[in-house]
Amino acid sequence: MLTKQTRERGRATGVDEPTATALKLWVVLSRAHASVLGHAQADAARHGLTLAEFGILEALYHKGPLLLGQVQRTLLVSSGGTTFLVDRLERKGLVERRDCPGDRRARYAVLTPRGERLVREIFPAHADAIRRAVSGLTPAEQRQATTLLRALGRTAAEGGASGSRTRRARSRRPAVDGRPAGA
Amino acid sequence: MLTKQTRERGRATGVDEPTATALKLWVVLSRAHASVLGHAQADAARHGLTLAEFGILEALYHKGPLLLGQVQRTLLVSSGGTTFLVDRLERKGLVERRDCPGDRRARYAVLTPRGERLVREIFPAHADAIRRAVSGLTPAEQRQATTLLRALGRTAAEGGASGSRTRRARSRRPAVDGRPAGA
DNA sequence: GTCTAGCGTCTCAGTACTGAGATATTGGTC
DNA sequence: GACCAATATCTCAGTACTGAGACGCTAGAC
Numbered sequence: 446m447l448t449k450q451t452r453e454r455g456r457a458t459g460v461d462e463p464t465a466t467a468l469k470l471w472v473v474l475s476r477a478h479a480s481v482l483g484h485a486q487a488d489a490a491r492h493g494l495t496l497a498e499f500g501i502l503e504a505l506y507h508k509g510p511l512l513l514g515q516v517q518r519t520l521l522v523s524s525g526g527t528t529f530l531v532d533r534l535e536r537k538g539l540v541e542r543r544d545c546p547g548d549r550r551a552r553y554a555v556l557t558p559r560g561e562r563l564v565r566e567i568f569p570a571h572a573d574a575i576r577r578a579v580s581g582l583t584p585a586e587q588r589q590a591t592t593l594l595r596a597l598g599r600t601a602a603e604g605g606a607s608g609s610r611t612r613r614a615r616s617r618r619p620a621v622d623g624r625p626a627g628a
Numbered sequence: 629m630l631t632k633q634t635r636e637r638g639r640a641t642g643v644d645e646p647t648a649t650a651l652k653l654w655v656v657l658s659r660a661h662a663s664v665l666g667h668a669q670a671d672a673a674r675h676g677l678t679l680a681e682f683g684i685l686e687a688l689y690h691k692g693p694l695l696l697g698q699v700q701r702t703l704l705v706s707s708g709g710t711t712f713l714v715d716r717l718e719r720k721g722l723v724e725r726r727d728c729p730g731d732r733r734a735r736y737a738v739l740t741p742r743g744e745r746l747v748r749e750i751f752p753a754h755a756d757a758i759r760r761a762v763s764g765l766t767p768a769e770q771r772q773a774t775t776l777l778r779a780l781g782r783t784a785a786e787g788g789a790s791g792s793r794t795r796r797a798r799s800r801r802p803a804v805d806g807r808p809a810g811a
Numbered sequence: 812g813t814c815t816a817g818c819g820t821c822t823c824a825g826t827a828c829t830g831a832g833a834t835a836t837t838g839g840t841c
Numbered sequence: 842g843a844c845c846a847a848t849a850t851c852t853c854a855g856t857a858c859t860g861a862g863a864c865g866c867t868a869g870a871c
Contacts, residue, residue, distance in 0.1 A: 458690065460755045463767050467759040470770045470777075471664060477777040478661040479704055480784035481654060495857070507641065514819055521662055523859050528821055530858090550819045550866045572643045576650040581783025582776060584646050587653045590776040593769055594653075594660040600764025601663035678827070697849060706829050711851055713828090733836045733849040 484578040488571050492563070497522060497530055499571070502539060502556065506564040510553045512545065539563060667761040671754050675746070680705060680713055682754070685722060685739065689747040693736040695728065722746060 458465065482496075489499040500520050505511060511519070517527040531554050534540035539560030545551040556564070579587060641648065665679075672682040683703050688694060694702070700710040714737050717723035722743030728734040739747070762770060 458751075458755075460752065464755050464759045466767045466770050466774075467762045468755055470762055470765075470774045471668070471758050473774050473777040473781060474657075474661055474664065476704075477781035477784065478657055480781050481657065484784060485654070497857080512819080513821095517819095521659075524820070525822075525860070526858055532821095545819095548819080548867075552820070568641075569643065572641075572647050572651055575654050576647045578784045579650045579653055579780055581780045582653075584649050586776055586779075587649050590773065590780065591649075591653045591656050593765060593773040593776070594656040596769075597762055597764045597773065598656060598660035598663050601660065601667060601761045680827080695849080696851095700849095707850070708830070708852075709828055728849095731837075731849080735850070 481575070481578045484574050485571070488574040492567050495530075497526070498534055501530055501534060501554070502560060502564050503568065505540065505554060505556045506561060506568070510543070510555045512551050512553055514551070516554055534560070664758070664761045667757050668754070671757040675750050678713075680709070681717055684713055684717060684737070685743055685747050686751065688723065688737060688739045689744060689751070693726070693738045695734050695736055697734070699737055717743070 489496045543553040672679045726736040
């Protein structure tokens with residue numbers, strides 16, 4: 446079944462069936478992500494924001510002041526990227542840096558009143574854009590997909606163990622964790 | 629339930645439940661994608677290739693010569709990006725351009741023997757890296773996730789319809805379609 | 812007190828692209 | 842045959858980052 450399809454024009458893939466299944470998943474995962482990403486980016490762009498900027502604003506709104514290192518880990522950007530993004534948001538007057546009382550190396554990012562107002566204004570429409578983007582699945586299917594992707598992401602993030610189901614380090618994160626720049 | 633969690637430190641999200649479900653899915657989708665992407669990129673980088681370059685090589689290997697426009701649509705890169713990537717692969721001696729006999733605007737990208745040898749050498753290990761990265765799910769779960777993500781991606785790509793399940797334009801693509809730069 | 816390993820942030824050069832517009836063809840339509 | 846909208850590729854300036862290293866600070870060992 447696989448052989449027939451991959452053969453049609455080029456060379457055979459020559460992978461075994463579990464691997465073919467994995468590759469197929471990777472393809473549709475990438476495409477699904479790219480499609481939803483497009484919607485999320487387009488919505489953020491309507492307000493002159495990149496999705497990374499939007500993600501920072503939203504994280505600060507929902508979680509309160511965050512150390513730059515926390516921002517970095519939450520948004521999954523590089524340390525240089527964090528500095529760059531917060532600089533830009535600061536220039537736009539949406540975010541401020543504040544010294545951390547207990548640790549003079551560290552600094553907080555905090556929403557300015559203007560930044561807070563902006564998030565309050567644009568977040569609902571953004572959330573709705575996401576809702577529409579994923580509306581190809583019913584809510585029940587969405588929950589199912591969430592469960593599967595959570596398990597997938599956990600293993601992949603830990604290094605992608607080869608054996609079956611690694612049981613380790615559960616409950617290190619609060620399960621719900623506003624992250625991917627726009628949620 | 630949602631309110632409690634999102635309230636804990638910052639402000640309430642203020643979205644209804646279906647939207648909260650959608651946002652949660654978007655978060656885990658992004659994280660899962662980022663994690664697997666990391667593995668795929670790392671493997672491509674071992675051979676001095678970006679994932680986009682790898683994707684082109686692999687597409688040419690499995691499908692045979694492709695017009696640049698076809699490469700663009702398959703890999704989901706911009707037209708400028710296609711030129712850029714094929715240029716670079718040409719400089720590396722892995723790909724060649726060939727005129728299209730029937731249309732003098734168009735040009736084919738074709739693997740050189742060296743390019744073909746390279747893909748043959750590195751593809752199995754790459755496929756295995758993907759397999760390990762997604763091994764947090766059993767093959768059965770992977771198939772289930774694939775089905776869900778396929779439906780999700782289809783709707784999102786069409787513009788993210790709001791109503792329930794849009795039934796349109798099926799069968800425009802061969803269902804399996806080697807794409808996301810590394811599969 | 813004095814090291815020293817390690818963390819948190821910033822700097823900066825580099826990179827892999829994107830997007831808009833330019834150029835060359837093509838396949839109709841009149 | 843002349844026109845023209847559509848298509849295929851290329852050019853190029855711009856962008857949103859990444860990654861490696863620098864710097865200042867902290868905290869634990871002695």
